[in-house]
Amino acid sequence: MSDTKDATLTPEVRRLHKGMAEVWANPRGLGALTVVNHTSVGLRFMVTGAIFFLIGGLLAMLIRTQLAFPDNDFMSHETYNQVFTMHGTVMMFLFAIPILEGLAIYMIPKMIGARDLVCPRLSAFGYFCYLFGGIILVSSLLFEMAPASGWFMYTPLSSGDYAPGRGSDFWLLGITFVEISALSAGVELVVSILRTRTEGMPLHKMPLFAWYILAMALMIVVGFPPLILGSILLELERATGMPFFDVAGGGDPVLWAHLFWLFGHPEVYIIFLPGAGIVSTLIPVFARRPIVGYGWVVAAIVIMGFVSFGLWVHHMFTLGIPQLALAFFSAASMLVAIPTGIQIFVWLSTLWLGRPVMSLPMLWIIGFLVIFVLGGLTGVMLALVPFNWQVHDTHFVVAHMHYVLVGGMLFPLIAGLYYWLPLVSGRMPSARLGKWSFWLIFLGFNLTFLIMHWTGLLGMRRRVFTYDTAMGWDIYNLISSVGGFMMSAGVALLILDVALHFRFGKKASQNPWNADGLEWAMSKPPTPYNFVSLPRLDTRHPLWDDPELPRTITEGRHGLSTIDHGRRETWGSDALTGKLREVVHLPTNSWWPFFAALALAMVCVCLLIRIYPLAAVATLVAVVLLLRWSWENGAHPRAAPDSTVSPGQPPLHSRTMNGPGVWTMSVTHLANGSLFLSLLFGWFYLWTVAPEWQMPETSPLSPSMLVGAGVSLTLGSAWLARLVRRLRRDNDAGLGGGMYLAAGLGALQTVLLAAVIWQAELAPTETAHDATLLVALLYVLIHALLGGLLCLLQGLRVGYGFVGVHAPLEPVVVLRFWYYHLVVYWVLFVAIWAMPTILGGGT
Amino acid sequence: MKQLLRLTHPIHLVSGVTIWGIWFVAIYAGLSVACSVAPPDPERDMLTGINIGVGLATLFTTLLLSGLTWASVAAGRRAEPRRERFFAYASAGIFLFSAGGTLFVGYPIIFLPPCL
Numbered sequence: 001m002s003d004t005k006d007a008t009l010t011p012e013v014r015r016l017h018k019g020m021a022e023v024w025a026n027p028r029g030l031g032a033l034t035v036v037n038h039t040s041v042g043l044r045f046m047v048t049g050a051i052f053f054l055i056g057g058l059l060a061m062l063i064r065t066q067l068a069f070p071d072n073d074f075m076s077h078e079t080y081n082q083v084f085t086m087h088g089t090v091m092m093f094l095f096a097i098p099i100l101e102g103l104a105i106y107m108i109p110k111m112i113g114a115r116d117l118v119c120p121r122l123s124a125f126g127y128f129c130y131l132f133g134g135i136i137l138v139s140s141l142l143f144e145m146a147p148a149s150g151w152f153m154y155t156p157l158s159s160g161d162y163a164p165g166r167g168s169d170f171w172l173l174g175i176t177f178v179e180i181s182a183l184s185a186g187v188e189l190v191v192s193i194l195r196t197r198t199e200g201m202p203l204h205k206m207p208l209f210a211w212y213i214l215a216m217a218l219m220i221v222v223g224f225p226p227l228i229l230g231s232i233l234l235e236l237e238r239a240t241g242m243p244f245f246d247v248a249g250g251g252d253p254v255l256w257a258h259l260f261w262l263f264g265h266p267e268v269y270i271i272f273l274p275g276a277g278i279v280s281t282l283i284p285v286f287a288r289r290p291i292v293g294y295g296w297v298v299a300a301i302v303i304m305g306f307v308s309f310g311l312w313v314h315h316m317f318t319l320g321i322p323q324l325a326l327a328f329f330s331a332a333s334m335l336v337a338i339p340t341g342i343q344i345f346v347w348l349s350t351l352w353l354g355r356p357v358m359s360l361p362m363l364w365i366i367g368f369l370v371i372f373v374l375g376g377l378t379g380v381m382l383a384l385v386p387f388n389w390q391v392h393d394t395h396f397v398v399a400h401m402h403y404v405l406v407g408g409m410l411f412p413l414i415a416g417l418y419y420w421l422p423l424v425s426g427r428m429p430s431a432r433l434g435k436w437s438f439w440l441i442f443l444g445f446n447l448t449f450l451i452m453h454w455t456g457l458l459g460m461r462r463r464v465f466t467y468d469t470a471m472g473w474d475i476y477n478l479i480s481s482v483g484g485f486m487m488s489a490g491v492a493l494l495i496l497d498v499a500l501h502f503r504f505g506k507k508a509s510q511n512p513w514n515a516d517g518l519e520w521a522m523s524k525p526p527t528p529y530n531f532v533s534l535p536r537l538d539t540r541h542p543l544w545d546d547p548e549l550p551r552t553i554t555e556g557r558h559g560l561s562t563i564d565h566g567r568r569e570t571w572g573s574d575a576l577t578g579k580l581r582e583v584v585h586l587p588t589n590s591w592w593p594f595f596a597a598l599a600l601a602m603v604c605v606c607l608l609i610r611i612y613p614l615a616a617v618a619t620l621v622a623v624v625l626l627l628r629w630s631w632e633n634g635a636h637p638r639a640a641p642d643s644t645v646s647p648g649q650p651p652l653h654s655r656t657m658n659g660p661g662v663w664t665m666s667v668t669h670l671a672n673g674s675l676f677l678s679l680l681f682g683w684f685y686l687w688t689v690a691p692e693w694q695m696p697e698t699s700p701l702s703p704s705m706l707v708g709a710g711v712s713l714t715l716g717s718a719w720l721a722r723l724v725r726r727l728r729r730d731n732d733a734g735l736g737g738g739m740y741l742a743a744g745l746g747a748l749q750t751v752l753l754a755a756v757i758w759q760a761e762l763a764p765t766e767t768a769h770d771a772t773l774l775v776a777l778l779y780v781l782i783h784a785l786l787g788g789l790l791c792l793l794q795g796l797r798v799g800y801g802f803v804g805v806h807a808p809l810e811p812v813v814v815l816r817f818w819y820y821h822l823v824v825y826w827v828l829f830v831a832i833w834a835m836p837t838i839l840g841g842g843t
Numbered sequence: 844m845k846q847l848l849r850l851t852h853p854i855h856l857v858s859g860v861t862i863w864g865i866w867f868v869a870i871y872a873g874l875s876v877a878c879s880v881a882p883p884d885p886e887r888d889m890l891t892g893i894n895i896g897v898g899l900a901t902l903f904t905t906l907l908l909s910g911l912t913w914a915s916v917a918a919g920r921r922a923e924p925r926r927e928r929f930f931a932y933a934s935a936g937i938f939l940f941s942a943g944g945t946l947f948v949g950y951p952i953i954f955l956p957p958c959l
Contacts, residue, residue, distance in 0.1 A: 302857060310867050322959060323959055324952065324958075325875065327951035328870065331948040332948050688879050
């Protein structure tokens with residue numbers, strides 16, 4: 001029931017709800033494209049992800065149809081290659097990650113007592129990038145131009161010589177575009193969890209699901225950039241001939257494998273952690289007791305998040321790596337069983353010590369425990385090098401991967417779907433249809449993939465499009481195919497159940513599962529503002545400790561329950577203690593995210609069809625749109641021109657010097673730094689390992705101009721730091737002019753770097769050395785240009801009165817950007833000029 | 844800044860695994876570069892400069908992480924607010940895991956030559 005129609009509320013409270021509804025309203029029709037609210041954007045992510053899941057599932061059924069019988073000619077091998085590549089790609093990039101991000105975007109503010117995420121426009125932008133990137137990628141199937149080199153696109157199979165069509169380009173450009181979405185969601189989830197929890201919610205008392213999402217988001221921020229870099233390099237190689245992965249030109253195809261799996265292995269845990277978060281949320285509810293060992297789970301999450309980055313080489317055991325290095329990665333792969341085991345024992349202990357009740361979500365949780373434990377055990381088997389060599393690239397690996405991913409992600413996701421469905425719709429799902437769906441999927445899954453272990457052990461390679469009957473694999477493949485179709489029937493029933501429940505489901509009570517989480521304190525379906533008043537919480541189980549919370553929240557008896565200022569607001573709190581620090585004012589509906597994503601989609605399409613001048617124009621348009629978007633911030637009339645807050649409240653975040661924007665910039669630089677380190681890794685890897693690496697005796701780069709650019713950067717950073725220090729002392733005299741001076745230093749650095757590139761006369765299509773140098777120099781040149789532009793905009797904003805002593809946040813954010821650039825520039829200087837000069841070049 | 848050094852600060856939830864990560868990258872990168880630049884004679888067994896170097900790094904890191912485990916437990920015992928005790932004990936568990944993980948990943952140097 002809508003809160004504005006609740007007859008038990010006083011007229012004053014109803015006016016408050018009405019005011020909130022007006023300020024937080026979502027437009028309809030074409031205006032729906034401007035919606036930035038996390039509830040709507042999260043749902044969009046999930047629905048779009050579900051559609052891609054159906055597409056990926058359809059491709060899986062095509063695979064199983066082809067493999068059902070020996071010597072089958074249902075598909076040609078060319079089509080089969082496209083189908084299995086797109087199945088893996090769609091499931092990993094367009095379904096698993098986005099739907100989990102959608103769930104996190106939808107749930108996190110509701111669980112931590114916030115009204116929205118900290119950068120709502122970024123959420124909307126991320127969604128459109130995902131949607132457009134997904135459409136571009138999937139459209140390749142319709143054009144019969146889909147990528148066909150497998151979902152990890154190994155070079156040289158995916159390089160120009162062996163994949164001359166547009167298939168690999170669709171993959172590289174489409175996935176990079178989709179990853180912008182993942183990164184934007186990752187950044188804002190981190191900052192939202194750390195800085196917008198409700199008053200009094202300390203870090204060690206926030207819901208476990210928030211810990212899992214915090215780890216997942218940080219892993220996305222650090223884990224995705226290596227693949228983004230790899231994709232950029234491979235696309236450059238395919239489009240222009242820069243030989244990063246070509247041995248003859250001084251490159252190395254193994255570099256691609258490293259960059260891919262530096263992303264690819266953490267990716268598995270990025271997918272698993274939210275699933276485990278759902279399990280850790282649901283089990284205590286249905287065991288009717290708090291989780292056993294909250295601290296153990298937090299420690300396990302942190303360990304898993306880190307160790308997962310140390311396992312990437314176990315995907316490359318057959319590449320010819322020294323045995324000692326293999327042993328390091330084998331041991332590290334076994335280590336990850338410890339945090340996994342901790343969590344499984346915590347879940348079992350909670351069930352053992354609780355008073356469990358069986359329900360539909362719990363059925364899926366039990367399915368998860370069975371399947372995931374089996375997948376984990378085969379994972380430990382695969383960590384053993386000799387066994388790994390034996391079954392490498394066979395159906396055994398395919399079976400293991402599906403046990404881990406379907407068990408670890410899909411089953412908990414469906415459990416979460418059934419658990420939170422009443423929150424979304426206000427209605428209960430059908431237990432009967434749900435159970436049928438579970439058993440069909442559970443049995444169908446095991447029939448498909450348990451059998452596939454044996455097919456693999458019998459020697460059937462993955463990705464073969466058919467087989468001879470003499471191999472003895474016929475019956476196993478037929479059983480796997482029957483199981484696959486059984487699973488599809490289960491998915492169809494699941495969809496039917498969800499669709500029917502909106503019309504026929506029983507009305508849900510306020511807290512249908514007797515859960516402890518804050519999300520059950522809100523109206524169903526949720527209002528765009530989540531909570532009309534934000535409660536002070538100092539407990540891990542708000543609804544168990546205070547069952548009256550839904551009523552008192554709705555009656556506006558808690559914090560931030562004024563709306564006459566017309567701003568969208570939520571609390572900004574201390575990352576550690578949860579003490580209030582600011583009132584975060586949030587942007588309202590906006591067209592900028594949609595148009596900026598559309599311009600980037602144009603860039604993507606132009607690069608795909610190789611109309612580069614148009615791609616350059618579209619890039620320029622995208623940059624202008626993004627900068628125009630950034631204009632509507634802080635004290636801008638469309639953001640928060642009026643800084644008045646209620647007595648006793650902290651100031652607006654844009655009127656402080658450590659608002660969430662500073663955190664957002666810092667977390668963004670974690671991603672940026674990961675990209676930079678990947679580039680540095682590529683440079684040193686090719687230098688030390690590539691068999692045909694050619695480095696000139698003396699560096700082609702002008703040291704005087706490189707140092708000159710570095711000095712202008714250093715001076716600019718110092719100058720900006722001085723301006724910020726003066727702002728801290730409430731002195732903004734000369735701020736505008738100072739910003740223009742910093743912009744000038746940025747421009748000088750840009751010009752000098754452009755001159756370095758011009759003067760070096762690099763031959764990037766001839767040698768990987770020159771190609772890598774060019775990419776590295778372009779990286780710092782783009783930062784120099786952007787640093788200058790940001791300062792120029794700041795100067796203008798000072799003139800308009802949007803920045804100054806009254807609104808000092810933005811210069812602090814810009815300074816962070818300059819500091820980052822300062823560090824990476826000098827590191828790069830050492831790596832690409834000083835070290836080759838000192839150590840000497842030559843081949 | 845001084846507060847960050849106290850073992851009751853949540854930053855230490857990640858400092859143990861960060862040390863483990865730095866050690867892991869260092870031994871893998873060091874091994875790869877050493878085998879590429881100056882590989883030992885293939886006839887030699889495990890008593891090579893590379894194995895000894897990796898072994899010393901492993902021992903040092905294990906000892907450092909073990910010391911931090913002990914110090915975290917001690918900090919947890921002394922900590923007054925419940926929040927600080929929580930982070931000290933959770934960090935101690937992660938330090939302990941990292942120490943064990945370092946030893947477990949590094950011990951193959953005893954029976955494997957470096958570059959084969």
